[in-house]
Amino acid sequence: MRASDARALGLVLGVALDALFGDPRRGHPVAAFGRTASRLERGFYADSRARGVLFTGLLVGGAGALGVGVERAARRPVARVGVTALATWAVLGGTSLGREGRVMASYLEAGDLDAARGRLSHLCARDPAGLDADALARATVESVAENTSDAAIAPLVWGAVAGVPGLLAYRAANTLDAMVGYRSPRYANFGWASARFDDVVNWVPARLTGLLTVAVAPRSDAWRVLRRDGASHPSPNAGRCEAAFAGALGVRLGGTNAYGGRVEHRPELGDGRAPQVPDIRRAVRLSAAVTVSAAAVCAAWAWKGR
Structure with missing residues:
Protein backbone atom coordinates (compact mmCIF):
# COMPACT_ATOMS: atom_id res chain seq x y z
CA MET A 1 0.00 0.00 0.00
CA ARG A 2 1.36 3.39 -1.00
CA ALA A 3 1.62 6.20 1.53
CA SER A 4 -1.02 8.13 -0.42
CA ASP A 5 -3.40 5.15 -0.22
CA ALA A 6 -2.91 4.96 3.55
CA ARG A 7 -3.56 8.68 3.90
CA ALA A 8 -6.73 8.55 1.84
CA LEU A 9 -8.08 5.51 3.66
CA GLY A 10 -7.19 7.00 7.03
CA LEU A 11 -9.11 10.20 6.25
CA VAL A 12 -12.21 8.25 5.26
CA LEU A 13 -12.04 6.07 8.37
CA GLY A 14 -11.55 9.15 10.54
CA VAL A 15 -14.68 10.73 9.08
CA ALA A 16 -16.55 7.50 9.79
CA LEU A 17 -15.32 7.46 13.39
CA ASP A 18 -16.46 11.04 13.87
CA ALA A 19 -19.87 10.22 12.38
CA LEU A 20 -20.26 7.20 14.67
CA PHE A 21 -18.87 8.55 17.93
CA GLY A 22 -18.49 12.31 17.71
CA ASP A 23 -15.80 13.89 19.85
CA PRO A 24 -14.08 11.68 22.42
CA ARG A 25 -15.91 12.06 25.74
CA ARG A 26 -12.81 12.08 27.90
CA GLY A 27 -9.20 12.98 27.34
CA HIS A 28 -9.89 14.93 24.15
CA PRO A 29 -6.51 15.84 22.55
CA VAL A 30 -7.77 19.30 21.54
CA ALA A 31 -8.74 20.03 25.14
CA ALA A 32 -5.28 18.90 26.26
CA PHE A 33 -3.71 21.21 23.69
CA GLY A 34 -5.87 24.07 24.96
CA ARG A 35 -4.69 23.52 28.53
CA THR A 36 -1.08 23.49 27.33
CA ALA A 37 -1.62 26.72 25.41
CA SER A 38 -3.24 28.38 28.43
CA ARG A 39 -0.31 27.48 30.65
CA LEU A 40 2.17 28.76 28.09
CA GLU A 41 0.20 31.97 27.66
CA ARG A 42 0.32 32.72 31.39
CA GLY A 43 4.11 32.75 31.38
CA PHE A 44 4.53 34.09 27.86
CA TYR A 45 1.99 36.87 27.49
CA ALA A 46 3.02 40.41 26.61
CA ASP A 47 1.16 43.15 24.76
CA SER A 48 3.38 42.51 21.77
CA ARG A 49 2.88 41.19 18.25
CA ALA A 50 6.38 39.72 18.26
CA ARG A 51 5.64 37.73 21.41
CA GLY A 52 2.37 36.57 19.84
CA VAL A 53 4.15 35.42 16.69
CA LEU A 54 6.54 33.34 18.78
CA PHE A 55 3.68 31.93 20.88
CA THR A 56 1.76 30.89 17.76
CA GLY A 57 4.84 29.50 16.04
CA LEU A 58 5.87 27.38 19.02
CA LEU A 59 2.45 25.80 19.48
CA VAL A 60 1.52 25.27 15.84
CA GLY A 61 5.05 24.16 14.99
CA GLY A 62 5.06 21.83 17.97
CA ALA A 63 1.79 20.23 16.90
CA GLY A 64 3.11 19.76 13.36
CA ALA A 65 6.37 18.28 14.67
CA LEU A 66 4.39 15.83 16.81
CA GLY A 67 2.52 14.77 13.69
CA VAL A 68 5.78 14.21 11.82
CA GLY A 69 7.04 12.03 14.65
CA VAL A 70 3.82 10.01 14.74
CA GLU A 71 3.90 9.37 11.00
CA ARG A 72 7.54 8.32 11.06
CA ALA A 73 6.89 5.93 13.91
CA ALA A 74 4.01 4.34 11.97
CA ARG A 75 6.15 2.62 9.36
CA ARG A 76 3.76 -0.13 8.32
CA PRO A 77 0.89 0.84 6.00
CA VAL A 78 -1.75 -0.47 8.40
CA ALA A 79 -0.24 1.58 11.21
CA ARG A 80 -0.17 4.67 8.96
CA VAL A 81 -3.87 4.17 8.19
CA GLY A 82 -4.60 3.82 11.89
CA VAL A 83 -2.77 6.92 13.07
CA THR A 84 -4.26 9.00 10.24
CA ALA A 85 -7.75 7.78 11.13
CA LEU A 86 -7.28 8.52 14.82
CA ALA A 87 -5.80 11.96 14.14
CA THR A 88 -8.64 12.77 11.75
CA TRP A 89 -11.21 11.69 14.34
CA ALA A 90 -9.49 13.75 17.03
CA VAL A 91 -9.49 17.00 15.04
CA LEU A 92 -12.85 16.76 13.27
CA GLY A 93 -15.83 18.44 14.88
CA GLY A 94 -18.55 18.03 12.27
CA THR A 95 -20.67 15.57 14.24
CA SER A 96 -20.46 17.64 17.41
CA LEU A 97 -21.37 20.75 15.42
CA GLY A 98 -24.47 19.02 14.10
CA ARG A 99 -25.37 17.81 17.58
CA GLU A 100 -25.16 21.34 18.98
CA GLY A 101 -27.36 22.60 16.16
CA ARG A 102 -29.97 19.95 16.87
CA VAL A 103 -29.89 20.74 20.60
CA MET A 104 -30.58 24.40 19.83
CA ALA A 105 -33.39 23.38 17.49
CA SER A 106 -34.94 21.17 20.19
CA TYR A 107 -34.89 23.96 22.79
CA LEU A 108 -36.41 26.46 20.39
CA GLU A 109 -39.03 24.00 19.14
CA ALA A 110 -40.05 23.50 22.77
CA GLY A 111 -40.19 27.26 23.35
CA ASP A 112 -37.44 27.14 25.97
CA LEU A 113 -35.67 30.40 25.16
CA ASP A 114 -33.68 30.48 28.40
CA ALA A 115 -32.12 27.08 27.67
CA ALA A 116 -31.39 28.09 24.07
CA ARG A 117 -29.75 31.35 25.17
CA GLY A 118 -27.64 29.45 27.67
CA ARG A 119 -26.57 26.96 25.01
CA LEU A 120 -25.62 29.48 22.33
CA SER A 121 -22.10 29.85 23.76
CA HIS A 122 -21.39 26.29 22.58
CA LEU A 123 -21.66 27.59 19.02
CA CYS A 124 -20.49 31.20 19.03
CA ALA A 125 -19.45 34.15 21.19
CA ARG A 126 -22.54 36.22 20.43
CA ASP A 127 -24.32 37.82 23.40
CA PRO A 128 -27.61 35.87 23.73
CA ALA A 129 -29.35 38.30 26.09
CA GLY A 130 -32.59 39.55 24.61
CA LEU A 131 -32.44 37.37 21.49
CA ASP A 132 -35.81 35.96 20.46
CA ALA A 133 -36.35 32.59 18.77
CA ASP A 134 -35.72 33.89 15.25
CA ALA A 135 -32.56 35.75 16.29
CA LEU A 136 -31.28 32.62 18.00
CA ALA A 137 -32.11 30.64 14.86
CA ARG A 138 -30.11 33.09 12.74
CA ALA A 139 -27.14 32.90 15.10
CA THR A 140 -27.25 29.10 14.98
CA VAL A 141 -27.56 28.86 11.20
CA GLU A 142 -24.67 31.31 10.74
CA SER A 143 -22.52 29.38 13.22
CA VAL A 144 -23.28 26.05 11.56
CA ALA A 145 -22.39 27.52 8.16
CA GLU A 146 -19.10 29.10 9.28
CA ASN A 147 -18.02 26.18 11.45
CA THR A 148 -18.70 23.62 8.73
CA SER A 149 -15.44 24.87 7.26
CA ASP A 150 -13.51 25.23 10.52
CA ALA A 151 -14.71 22.00 12.15
CA ALA A 152 -14.79 19.64 9.18
CA ILE A 153 -13.68 20.85 5.77
CA ALA A 154 -10.42 22.56 6.73
CA PRO A 155 -9.04 19.61 8.73
CA LEU A 156 -9.79 17.30 5.79
CA VAL A 157 -8.07 19.65 3.34
CA TRP A 158 -4.92 19.87 5.45
CA GLY A 159 -5.01 16.16 6.16
CA ALA A 160 -5.10 15.48 2.41
CA VAL A 161 -2.23 17.91 1.78
CA ALA A 162 0.07 17.09 4.70
CA GLY A 163 -1.24 13.99 6.51
CA VAL A 164 -1.08 13.79 10.30
CA PRO A 165 1.20 16.87 10.61
CA GLY A 166 -1.33 18.88 8.61
CA LEU A 167 -4.24 17.65 10.72
CA LEU A 168 -2.59 18.48 14.03
CA ALA A 169 -1.09 21.80 12.95
CA TYR A 170 -4.41 22.99 11.52
CA ARG A 171 -6.35 22.16 14.66
CA ALA A 172 -3.68 23.89 16.76
CA ALA A 173 -3.95 27.03 14.64
CA ASN A 174 -7.74 27.06 14.78
CA THR A 175 -7.79 26.47 18.53
CA LEU A 176 -5.37 29.34 19.14
CA ASP A 177 -7.56 31.63 17.06
CA ALA A 178 -10.51 30.73 19.30
CA MET A 179 -8.43 31.34 22.41
CA VAL A 180 -6.49 34.53 21.65
CA GLY A 181 -7.64 35.72 18.22
CA TYR A 182 -10.35 38.05 19.51
CA ARG A 183 -10.33 41.82 18.99
CA SER A 184 -9.98 42.81 22.62
CA PRO A 185 -7.56 45.07 24.50
CA ARG A 186 -5.70 42.03 25.83
CA TYR A 187 -5.31 40.23 22.51
CA ALA A 188 -5.20 43.04 19.93
CA ASN A 189 -1.44 42.58 19.63
CA PHE A 190 -0.68 39.24 21.27
CA GLY A 191 -3.43 37.44 19.36
CA TRP A 192 -2.75 39.12 16.02
CA ALA A 193 -0.54 36.31 14.67
CA SER A 194 -2.98 33.57 15.68
CA ALA A 195 -5.89 35.38 14.04
CA ARG A 196 -4.03 36.14 10.81
CA PHE A 197 -2.55 32.66 10.54
CA ASP A 198 -6.01 31.15 11.00
CA ASP A 199 -7.25 33.36 8.15
CA VAL A 200 -4.47 32.03 5.92
CA VAL A 201 -4.98 28.33 6.62
CA ASN A 202 -8.75 28.64 6.18
CA TRP A 203 -8.65 30.57 2.89
CA VAL A 204 -8.85 27.55 0.59
CA PRO A 205 -11.11 25.41 2.85
CA ALA A 206 -13.69 28.21 3.16
CA ARG A 207 -13.93 28.59 -0.59
CA LEU A 208 -14.13 24.83 -1.03
CA THR A 209 -16.96 24.83 1.52
CA GLY A 210 -18.80 27.40 -0.57
CA LEU A 211 -18.32 25.46 -3.79
CA LEU A 212 -19.38 22.16 -2.23
CA THR A 213 -22.47 23.83 -0.81
CA VAL A 214 -23.33 24.88 -4.35
CA ALA A 215 -22.69 21.32 -5.57
CA VAL A 216 -24.95 19.62 -3.01
CA ALA A 217 -27.74 22.21 -3.49
CA PRO A 218 -27.74 22.53 -7.30
CA ARG A 219 -31.29 23.92 -7.67
CA SER A 220 -30.79 26.73 -5.19
CA ASP A 221 -29.42 30.28 -5.29
CA ALA A 222 -26.20 29.21 -3.57
CA TRP A 223 -23.90 30.01 -6.50
CA ARG A 224 -25.45 33.39 -7.23
CA VAL A 225 -25.40 34.50 -3.58
CA LEU A 226 -21.90 33.13 -3.04
CA ARG A 227 -20.55 35.14 -5.97
CA ARG A 228 -22.43 38.32 -5.09
CA ASP A 229 -22.23 38.39 -1.28
CA GLY A 230 -19.33 36.15 -0.29
CA ALA A 231 -16.83 39.01 -0.01
CA SER A 232 -19.20 41.30 1.93
CA HIS A 233 -18.53 39.70 5.31
CA PRO A 234 -15.82 41.30 7.51
CA SER A 235 -14.09 37.92 7.71
CA PRO A 236 -12.16 36.92 4.57
CA ASN A 237 -13.45 33.36 4.95
CA ALA A 238 -16.70 33.16 6.93
CA GLY A 239 -18.62 35.14 4.31
CA ARG A 240 -18.05 32.48 1.66
CA CYS A 241 -19.58 29.79 3.84
CA GLU A 242 -22.46 31.90 5.13
CA ALA A 243 -23.35 33.32 1.71
CA ALA A 244 -23.45 29.86 0.13
CA PHE A 245 -25.61 28.52 2.97
CA ALA A 246 -27.92 31.55 2.73
CA GLY A 247 -28.48 30.90 -0.97
CA ALA A 248 -28.87 27.15 -0.52
CA LEU A 249 -31.41 27.53 2.30
CA GLY A 250 -33.24 30.48 0.75
CA VAL A 251 -32.70 32.69 3.80
CA ARG A 252 -31.07 36.04 4.59
CA LEU A 253 -28.15 36.02 6.99
CA GLY A 254 -26.19 38.87 8.54
CA GLY A 255 -27.38 41.94 10.41
CA THR A 256 -26.68 43.34 13.87
CA ASN A 257 -24.74 41.19 16.35
CA ALA A 258 -23.59 41.92 19.90
CA TYR A 259 -20.37 40.51 21.36
CA GLY A 260 -19.71 41.29 25.01
CA GLY A 261 -21.05 44.82 24.78
CA ARG A 262 -19.55 45.46 21.33
CA VAL A 263 -22.12 45.78 18.52
CA GLU A 264 -21.36 44.91 14.90
CA HIS A 265 -23.56 45.72 11.91
CA ARG A 266 -22.79 43.15 9.25
CA PRO A 267 -23.95 43.21 5.61
CA GLU A 268 -26.87 40.98 4.75
CA ALA A 289 -23.86 16.73 3.11
CA VAL A 290 -21.02 19.21 2.52
CA THR A 291 -18.80 17.27 4.93
CA VAL A 292 -19.42 13.96 3.15
CA SER A 293 -18.66 15.60 -0.18
CA ALA A 294 -15.46 17.10 1.21
CA ALA A 295 -14.38 13.72 2.56
CA ALA A 296 -14.72 12.24 -0.93
CA VAL A 297 -12.86 15.12 -2.58
CA CYS A 298 -10.03 15.17 -0.04
CA ALA A 299 -9.61 11.39 -0.02
CA ALA A 300 -9.39 11.43 -3.83
CA TRP A 301 -6.84 14.24 -3.67
CA ALA A 302 -4.74 12.36 -1.11
CA TRP A 303 -4.96 9.14 -3.13
CA LYS A 304 -3.62 10.87 -6.25
CA GLY A 305 -1.08 12.93 -4.33
CA ARG A 306 1.88 10.53 -4.47
Whole structure:
Protein backbone atom coordinates (compact mmCIF):
# COMPACT_ATOMS: atom_id res chain seq x y z
CA MET A 1 0.00 0.00 0.00
CA ARG A 2 1.36 3.39 -1.00
CA ALA A 3 1.62 6.20 1.53
CA SER A 4 -1.02 8.13 -0.42
CA ASP A 5 -3.40 5.15 -0.22
CA ALA A 6 -2.91 4.96 3.55
CA ARG A 7 -3.56 8.68 3.90
CA ALA A 8 -6.73 8.55 1.84
CA LEU A 9 -8.08 5.51 3.66
CA GLY A 10 -7.19 7.00 7.03
CA LEU A 11 -9.11 10.20 6.25
CA VAL A 12 -12.21 8.25 5.26
CA LEU A 13 -12.04 6.07 8.37
CA GLY A 14 -11.55 9.15 10.54
CA VAL A 15 -14.68 10.73 9.08
CA ALA A 16 -16.55 7.50 9.79
CA LEU A 17 -15.32 7.46 13.39
CA ASP A 18 -16.46 11.04 13.87
CA ALA A 19 -19.87 10.22 12.38
CA LEU A 20 -20.26 7.20 14.67
CA PHE A 21 -18.87 8.55 17.93
CA GLY A 22 -18.49 12.31 17.71
CA ASP A 23 -15.80 13.89 19.85
CA PRO A 24 -14.08 11.68 22.42
CA ARG A 25 -15.91 12.06 25.74
CA ARG A 26 -12.81 12.08 27.90
CA GLY A 27 -9.20 12.98 27.34
CA HIS A 28 -9.89 14.93 24.15
CA PRO A 29 -6.51 15.84 22.55
CA VAL A 30 -7.77 19.30 21.54
CA ALA A 31 -8.74 20.03 25.14
CA ALA A 32 -5.28 18.90 26.26
CA PHE A 33 -3.71 21.21 23.69
CA GLY A 34 -5.87 24.07 24.96
CA ARG A 35 -4.69 23.52 28.53
CA THR A 36 -1.08 23.49 27.33
CA ALA A 37 -1.62 26.72 25.41
CA SER A 38 -3.24 28.38 28.43
CA ARG A 39 -0.31 27.48 30.65
CA LEU A 40 2.17 28.76 28.09
CA GLU A 41 0.20 31.97 27.66
CA ARG A 42 0.32 32.72 31.39
CA GLY A 43 4.11 32.75 31.38
CA PHE A 44 4.53 34.09 27.86
CA TYR A 45 1.99 36.87 27.49
CA ALA A 46 3.02 40.41 26.61
CA ASP A 47 1.16 43.15 24.76
CA SER A 48 3.38 42.51 21.77
CA ARG A 49 2.88 41.19 18.25
CA ALA A 50 6.38 39.72 18.26
CA ARG A 51 5.64 37.73 21.41
CA GLY A 52 2.37 36.57 19.84
CA VAL A 53 4.15 35.42 16.69
CA LEU A 54 6.54 33.34 18.78
CA PHE A 55 3.68 31.93 20.88
CA THR A 56 1.76 30.89 17.76
CA GLY A 57 4.84 29.50 16.04
CA LEU A 58 5.87 27.38 19.02
CA LEU A 59 2.45 25.80 19.48
CA VAL A 60 1.52 25.27 15.84
CA GLY A 61 5.05 24.16 14.99
CA GLY A 62 5.06 21.83 17.97
CA ALA A 63 1.79 20.23 16.90
CA GLY A 64 3.11 19.76 13.36
CA ALA A 65 6.37 18.28 14.67
CA LEU A 66 4.39 15.83 16.81
CA GLY A 67 2.52 14.77 13.69
CA VAL A 68 5.78 14.21 11.82
CA GLY A 69 7.04 12.03 14.65
CA VAL A 70 3.82 10.01 14.74
CA GLU A 71 3.90 9.37 11.00
CA ARG A 72 7.54 8.32 11.06
CA ALA A 73 6.89 5.93 13.91
CA ALA A 74 4.01 4.34 11.97
CA ARG A 75 6.15 2.62 9.36
CA ARG A 76 3.76 -0.13 8.32
CA PRO A 77 0.89 0.84 6.00
CA VAL A 78 -1.75 -0.47 8.40
CA ALA A 79 -0.24 1.58 11.21
CA ARG A 80 -0.17 4.67 8.96
CA VAL A 81 -3.87 4.17 8.19
CA GLY A 82 -4.60 3.82 11.89
CA VAL A 83 -2.77 6.92 13.07
CA THR A 84 -4.26 9.00 10.24
CA ALA A 85 -7.75 7.78 11.13
CA LEU A 86 -7.28 8.52 14.82
CA ALA A 87 -5.80 11.96 14.14
CA THR A 88 -8.64 12.77 11.75
CA TRP A 89 -11.21 11.69 14.34
CA ALA A 90 -9.49 13.75 17.03
CA VAL A 91 -9.49 17.00 15.04
CA LEU A 92 -12.85 16.76 13.27
CA GLY A 93 -15.83 18.44 14.88
CA GLY A 94 -18.55 18.03 12.27
CA THR A 95 -20.67 15.57 14.24
CA SER A 96 -20.46 17.64 17.41
CA LEU A 97 -21.37 20.75 15.42
CA GLY A 98 -24.47 19.02 14.10
CA ARG A 99 -25.37 17.81 17.58
CA GLU A 100 -25.16 21.34 18.98
CA GLY A 101 -27.36 22.60 16.16
CA ARG A 102 -29.97 19.95 16.87
CA VAL A 103 -29.89 20.74 20.60
CA MET A 104 -30.58 24.40 19.83
CA ALA A 105 -33.39 23.38 17.49
CA SER A 106 -34.94 21.17 20.19
CA TYR A 107 -34.89 23.96 22.79
CA LEU A 108 -36.41 26.46 20.39
CA GLU A 109 -39.03 24.00 19.14
CA ALA A 110 -40.05 23.50 22.77
CA GLY A 111 -40.19 27.26 23.35
CA ASP A 112 -37.44 27.14 25.97
CA LEU A 113 -35.67 30.40 25.16
CA ASP A 114 -33.68 30.48 28.40
CA ALA A 115 -32.12 27.08 27.67
CA ALA A 116 -31.39 28.09 24.07
CA ARG A 117 -29.75 31.35 25.17
CA GLY A 118 -27.64 29.45 27.67
CA ARG A 119 -26.57 26.96 25.01
CA LEU A 120 -25.62 29.48 22.33
CA SER A 121 -22.10 29.85 23.76
CA HIS A 122 -21.39 26.29 22.58
CA LEU A 123 -21.66 27.59 19.02
CA CYS A 124 -20.49 31.20 19.03
CA ALA A 125 -19.45 34.15 21.19
CA ARG A 126 -22.54 36.22 20.43
CA ASP A 127 -24.32 37.82 23.40
CA PRO A 128 -27.61 35.87 23.73
CA ALA A 129 -29.35 38.30 26.09
CA GLY A 130 -32.59 39.55 24.61
CA LEU A 131 -32.44 37.37 21.49
CA ASP A 132 -35.81 35.96 20.46
CA ALA A 133 -36.35 32.59 18.77
CA ASP A 134 -35.72 33.89 15.25
CA ALA A 135 -32.56 35.75 16.29
CA LEU A 136 -31.28 32.62 18.00
CA ALA A 137 -32.11 30.64 14.86
CA ARG A 138 -30.11 33.09 12.74
CA ALA A 139 -27.14 32.90 15.10
CA THR A 140 -27.25 29.10 14.98
CA VAL A 141 -27.56 28.86 11.20
CA GLU A 142 -24.67 31.31 10.74
CA SER A 143 -22.52 29.38 13.22
CA VAL A 144 -23.28 26.05 11.56
CA ALA A 145 -22.39 27.52 8.16
CA GLU A 146 -19.10 29.10 9.28
CA ASN A 147 -18.02 26.18 11.45
CA THR A 148 -18.70 23.62 8.73
CA SER A 149 -15.44 24.87 7.26
CA ASP A 150 -13.51 25.23 10.52
CA ALA A 151 -14.71 22.00 12.15
CA ALA A 152 -14.79 19.64 9.18
CA ILE A 153 -13.68 20.85 5.77
CA ALA A 154 -10.42 22.56 6.73
CA PRO A 155 -9.04 19.61 8.73
CA LEU A 156 -9.79 17.30 5.79
CA VAL A 157 -8.07 19.65 3.34
CA TRP A 158 -4.92 19.87 5.45
CA GLY A 159 -5.01 16.16 6.16
CA ALA A 160 -5.10 15.48 2.41
CA VAL A 161 -2.23 17.91 1.78
CA ALA A 162 0.07 17.09 4.70
CA GLY A 163 -1.24 13.99 6.51
CA VAL A 164 -1.08 13.79 10.30
CA PRO A 165 1.20 16.87 10.61
CA GLY A 166 -1.33 18.88 8.61
CA LEU A 167 -4.24 17.65 10.72
CA LEU A 168 -2.59 18.48 14.03
CA ALA A 169 -1.09 21.80 12.95
CA TYR A 170 -4.41 22.99 11.52
CA ARG A 171 -6.35 22.16 14.66
CA ALA A 172 -3.68 23.89 16.76
CA ALA A 173 -3.95 27.03 14.64
CA ASN A 174 -7.74 27.06 14.78
CA THR A 175 -7.79 26.47 18.53
CA LEU A 176 -5.37 29.34 19.14
CA ASP A 177 -7.56 31.63 17.06
CA ALA A 178 -10.51 30.73 19.30
CA MET A 179 -8.43 31.34 22.41
CA VAL A 180 -6.49 34.53 21.65
CA GLY A 181 -7.64 35.72 18.22
CA TYR A 182 -10.35 38.05 19.51
CA ARG A 183 -10.33 41.82 18.99
CA SER A 184 -9.98 42.81 22.62
CA PRO A 185 -7.56 45.07 24.50
CA ARG A 186 -5.70 42.03 25.83
CA TYR A 187 -5.31 40.23 22.51
CA ALA A 188 -5.20 43.04 19.93
CA ASN A 189 -1.44 42.58 19.63
CA PHE A 190 -0.68 39.24 21.27
CA GLY A 191 -3.43 37.44 19.36
CA TRP A 192 -2.75 39.12 16.02
CA ALA A 193 -0.54 36.31 14.67
CA SER A 194 -2.98 33.57 15.68
CA ALA A 195 -5.89 35.38 14.04
CA ARG A 196 -4.03 36.14 10.81
CA PHE A 197 -2.55 32.66 10.54
CA ASP A 198 -6.01 31.15 11.00
CA ASP A 199 -7.25 33.36 8.15
CA VAL A 200 -4.47 32.03 5.92
CA VAL A 201 -4.98 28.33 6.62
CA ASN A 202 -8.75 28.64 6.18
CA TRP A 203 -8.65 30.57 2.89
CA VAL A 204 -8.85 27.55 0.59
CA PRO A 205 -11.11 25.41 2.85
CA ALA A 206 -13.69 28.21 3.16
CA ARG A 207 -13.93 28.59 -0.59
CA LEU A 208 -14.13 24.83 -1.03
CA THR A 209 -16.96 24.83 1.52
CA GLY A 210 -18.80 27.40 -0.57
CA LEU A 211 -18.32 25.46 -3.79
CA LEU A 212 -19.38 22.16 -2.23
CA THR A 213 -22.47 23.83 -0.81
CA VAL A 214 -23.33 24.88 -4.35
CA ALA A 215 -22.69 21.32 -5.57
CA VAL A 216 -24.95 19.62 -3.01
CA ALA A 217 -27.74 22.21 -3.49
CA PRO A 218 -27.74 22.53 -7.30
CA ARG A 219 -31.29 23.92 -7.67
CA SER A 220 -30.79 26.73 -5.19
CA ASP A 221 -29.42 30.28 -5.29
CA ALA A 222 -26.20 29.21 -3.57
CA TRP A 223 -23.90 30.01 -6.50
CA ARG A 224 -25.45 33.39 -7.23
CA VAL A 225 -25.40 34.50 -3.58
CA LEU A 226 -21.90 33.13 -3.04
CA ARG A 227 -20.55 35.14 -5.97
CA ARG A 228 -22.43 38.32 -5.09
CA ASP A 229 -22.23 38.39 -1.28
CA GLY A 230 -19.33 36.15 -0.29
CA ALA A 231 -16.83 39.01 -0.01
CA SER A 232 -19.20 41.30 1.93
CA HIS A 233 -18.53 39.70 5.31
CA PRO A 234 -15.82 41.30 7.51
CA SER A 235 -14.09 37.92 7.71
CA PRO A 236 -12.16 36.92 4.57
CA ASN A 237 -13.45 33.36 4.95
CA ALA A 238 -16.70 33.16 6.93
CA GLY A 239 -18.62 35.14 4.31
CA ARG A 240 -18.05 32.48 1.66
CA CYS A 241 -19.58 29.79 3.84
CA GLU A 242 -22.46 31.90 5.13
CA ALA A 243 -23.35 33.32 1.71
CA ALA A 244 -23.45 29.86 0.13
CA PHE A 245 -25.61 28.52 2.97
CA ALA A 246 -27.92 31.55 2.73
CA GLY A 247 -28.48 30.90 -0.97
CA ALA A 248 -28.87 27.15 -0.52
CA LEU A 249 -31.41 27.53 2.30
CA GLY A 250 -33.24 30.48 0.75
CA VAL A 251 -32.70 32.69 3.80
CA ARG A 252 -31.07 36.04 4.59
CA LEU A 253 -28.15 36.02 6.99
CA GLY A 254 -26.19 38.87 8.54
CA GLY A 255 -27.38 41.94 10.41
CA THR A 256 -26.68 43.34 13.87
CA ASN A 257 -24.74 41.19 16.35
CA ALA A 258 -23.59 41.92 19.90
CA TYR A 259 -20.37 40.51 21.36
CA GLY A 260 -19.71 41.29 25.01
CA GLY A 261 -21.05 44.82 24.78
CA ARG A 262 -19.55 45.46 21.33
CA VAL A 263 -22.12 45.78 18.52
CA GLU A 264 -21.36 44.91 14.90
CA HIS A 265 -23.56 45.72 11.91
CA ARG A 266 -22.79 43.15 9.25
CA PRO A 267 -23.95 43.21 5.61
CA GLU A 268 -26.87 40.98 4.75
CA LEU A 269 -26.15 37.84 2.75
CA GLY A 270 -28.88 36.41 0.52
CA ASP A 271 -32.29 37.59 -0.63
CA GLY A 272 -34.62 35.28 1.27
CA ARG A 273 -36.59 35.65 4.46
CA ALA A 274 -35.03 35.82 7.89
CA PRO A 275 -34.07 32.39 9.28
CA GLN A 276 -36.62 30.61 11.44
CA VAL A 277 -36.35 27.69 13.85
CA PRO A 278 -37.00 24.95 11.23
CA ASP A 279 -34.04 26.25 9.22
CA ILE A 280 -31.63 25.06 11.90
CA ARG A 281 -32.21 21.40 11.11
CA ARG A 282 -32.01 22.18 7.39
CA ALA A 283 -28.63 23.85 7.97
CA VAL A 284 -27.39 20.85 9.96
CA ARG A 285 -28.38 18.47 7.16
CA LEU A 286 -26.69 20.71 4.59
CA SER A 287 -23.52 20.82 6.72
CA ALA A 288 -23.45 17.02 6.89
CA ALA A 289 -23.86 16.73 3.11
CA VAL A 290 -21.02 19.21 2.52
CA THR A 291 -18.80 17.27 4.93
CA VAL A 292 -19.42 13.96 3.15
CA SER A 293 -18.66 15.60 -0.18
CA ALA A 294 -15.46 17.10 1.21
CA ALA A 295 -14.38 13.72 2.56
CA ALA A 296 -14.72 12.24 -0.93
CA VAL A 297 -12.86 15.12 -2.58
CA CYS A 298 -10.03 15.17 -0.04
CA ALA A 299 -9.61 11.39 -0.02
CA ALA A 300 -9.39 11.43 -3.83
CA TRP A 301 -6.84 14.24 -3.67
CA ALA A 302 -4.74 12.36 -1.11
CA TRP A 303 -4.96 9.14 -3.13
CA LYS A 304 -3.62 10.87 -6.25
CA GLY A 305 -1.08 12.93 -4.33
CA ARG A 306 1.88 10.53 -4.47
